[in-house]
Amino acid sequence: MLDQQKTSKLGLFLKELLKERSLSMRKLSELTNIDKATISRIISGKRKATPDHLQKMAACLGVPIADLFTAAGYTVDQSQEELNSDIHISIDSIQSILETSELYKNAFSIKSVEQQLEKYQQYSHTEEGKDTILSGFKKKLEKVGSIGPFISQLKEMFERFRSREGSPIELAIVGGALIYFIISVDVIPDYIFPIGYVDDAIAVKLVLDLLSTKA
Structure with a gap:
């Protein structure tokens, strides 16, 4: 029950973010390379998001990884070292999205x-x-x-x-x-x-x- 509540909190957060950015689950699927059915199950609370899912979504939606981890029920230690690590993870995810979507040709760093x-x-x-x-x-x-x-x-x-x-x-x-x-x-x-x-x-x-x- 506790996991469902935590995942539901993530689902509400993701719904709000998608609405703000005028994005559909299908478009989010294309940008993150996460199956649309998986995204739907995460949002509805029927599946727990993995750290990999959250990292890809954070980079695509423009939110700190820590915010999604917290909403999903993961324990996030906001130490300086881990925050810097999150930035580098985001960089990798951003570059991957840019390359696969062919939206931007320059390298990001x-x-x-x-x-x-x-x-x-x-x-x-x-x-x-x-x-x-x-x-x-x-x-x-x-x-x-x-x-x-x-x-x-x-x-x-x-x-x-x-x-x-x-x-x-x-x-x-x-x-x-x-x-x-x-x-x-x-x-x-x-x-x-x-x-x-x-x-x-x-x-x-x-x-x-x-x-x-x-x-």
């Missing part, structure tokens, strides 16, 4: 996200960069709605940047993440749906890690 963030950090120091953040963040937020749990973290970053709370280095780091989110054509362009925002979530994670070292 954490390094490419880091390089883009560094460029945007420098840009956030300029008046044009500041204006891009202050005038563009809310517009982008209205466009994407509540896609991705990283949105709440970006909102906190925006308020921090707007109120100039932090050292110049910290504000540049925050500004880089905000510009990364605002500009649609980043490492994985946002129009490559549904994984176009996955790199934004990874960028937020990288920035939060970097900020923790500056605290």
